[in-house]
Amino acid sequence: MRIIEILEGLDSGSIQVLELGHNTNSLRKELKARFDEICTKIHDLSLKIEESGKNEEATNSILLLRYQLDANYEIGDHIFDFDQYCYPCDSGLYVTLIDEHTIGYITVKRHRELSEDSPSRFDFKPSISQFGYCPGSAFERAGMLKSKIKIPTGELVFQNKFENEELYGFTEEETEVIKPQSINSILGRNQLMQHLGKKGIGYGQMSNMEITLWSNQLDEIIIGNDIQYELEDLEYYVKSNKPRIKPSDLYTFENDIRYMKAFTKMLEEESFVKLGDMYLETWRWMCADASVLDEYKEKRKGPIIAKVSPGTYEIEHYFDFCRQKDFVYSRIKMKSNSKKSLRAKKEQFVF
Numbered sequence: 001m002r003i004i005e006i007l008e009g010l011d012s013g014s015i016q017v018l019e020l021g022h023n024t025n026s027l028r029k030e031l032k033a034r035f036d037e038i039c040t041k042i043h044d045l046s047l048k049i050e051e052s053g054k055n056e057e058a059t060n061s062i063l064l065l066r067y068q069l070d071a072n073y074e075i076g077d078h079i080f081d082f083d084q085y086c087y088p089c090d091s092g093l094y095v096t097l098i099d100e101h102t103i104g105y106i107t108v109k110r111h112r113e114l115s116e117d118s119p120s121r122f123d124f125k126p127s128i129s130q131f132g133y134c135p136g137s138a139f140e141r142a143g144m145l146k147s148k149i150k151i152p153t154g155e156l157v158f159q160n161k162f163e164n165e166e167l168y169g170f171t172e173e174e175t176e177v178i179k180p181q182s183i184n185s186i187l188g189r190n191q192l193m194q195h196l197g198k199k200g201i202g203y204g205q206m207s208n209m210e211i212t213l214w215s216n217q218l219d220e221i222i223i224g225n226d227i228q229y230e231l232e233d234l235e236y237y238v239k240s241n242k243p244r245i246k247p248s249d250l251y252t253f254e255n256d257i258r259y260m261k262a263f264t265k266m267l268e269e270e271s272f273v274k275l276g277d278m279y280l281e282t283w284r285w286m287c288a289d290a291s292v293l294d295e296y297k298e299k300r301k302g303p304i305i306a307k308v309s310p311g312t313y314e315i316e317h318y319f320d321f322c323r324q325k326d327f328v329y330s331r332i333k334m335k336s337n338s339k340k341s342l343r344a345k346k347e348q349f350v351f
Contacts, residue, residue, distance in 0.1 A: 001073050018104040021137025022086040038065050073097050076125025088136025090185025106131045138184040143321045145190050147197035155290040158304040161282040164296045202287040204317040204330045210279045214272040215306045219334035225327045230261040262328045276304045
């Protein structure tokens with residue numbers, strides 16, 4: 001099967017992509033971009049030959065490029081010399097023809113491990129049962145990362161980042177068992193979240209942004225987006241320009257306003273008080289009981305202090321899975337509290 005036939009199959013739906021839980025860019029768009037890039041190179045090299053006459057280097061390059069377009073892919077072959085990337089598991093993926101109607105993803109690492117154990121190492125073609133499921137997909141389905149921390153004194157200190165390297169390091173024994181991963185992936189972020197949680201430290205990977213903290217002054221902290229000014233600006237804009245706004249845009253704006261008001265109403269009704277704002281120069285927030293920071297001799301740098309009931313708290317961190325109008329990025333809540341999960345409430349404020 002040639003690449004042009006694969007692209008036509010993806011367009012028509014006669015070829016499906018078996019993603020196996022991996023979260024990637026659109027395969028059709030990536031393959032089409034690569035196909036167009038090769039065609040453009042062939043065109044440019046052909047013009048170069050026309051203008052300058054015989055050019056052996058350009059001619060050989062065209063032959064190599066045409067070989068990629070004309071290659072006939074068989075079952076088990078990689079399509080192009082082409083990788084996709086899965087963010088949740090931080091893996092390169094071979095794009096593999098499973099059968100004439102299916103393309104699947106297998107991680108480069110898994111393919112290499114399987115091929116090393118295969119008699120046909122240099123011509124290894126995996127069966128579908130060997131592909132494996134994305135190990136980060138469970139977090140995608142859950143829509144959150146979770147950890148637990150103990151807050152013995154009830155004085156919870158929030159900072160952008162804690163500096164003491166002892167807080168982060170894995171022991172030699174832990175490194176052999178855990179094999180630390182990059183926090184560029186969901187797996188790496190979860191791994192660090194669990195590692196820090198065992199030391200009583202909360203952590204949520206974020207972006208270059210500002211966050212707001214609210215507390216019900218008892219057993220729950222919300223970390224999110226303070227949309228009050230955005231709400232006021234949007235209400236003013238709609239009120240001032242309503243006759244001139246396209247109906248489709250007006251519908252979107254009015255929905256935005258409705259969900260923002262519902263979010264602010266929830267904070268008010270459940271007695272959440274704003275603790276403060278924090279700019280994330282380092283792309284994360286961190287927190288720990290004051291006693292933990294004292295133990296590690298961690299210096300306070302512009303902290304936000306939350307007074308809560310002492311106990312064990314669960315952290316639900318949603319940021320990596322947020323949609324456009326999610327206002328809550330994380331929540332920290334006493335484990336024994338049986339109130340309705342904020343994750344369920346949070347769905348009310350999502351488009």
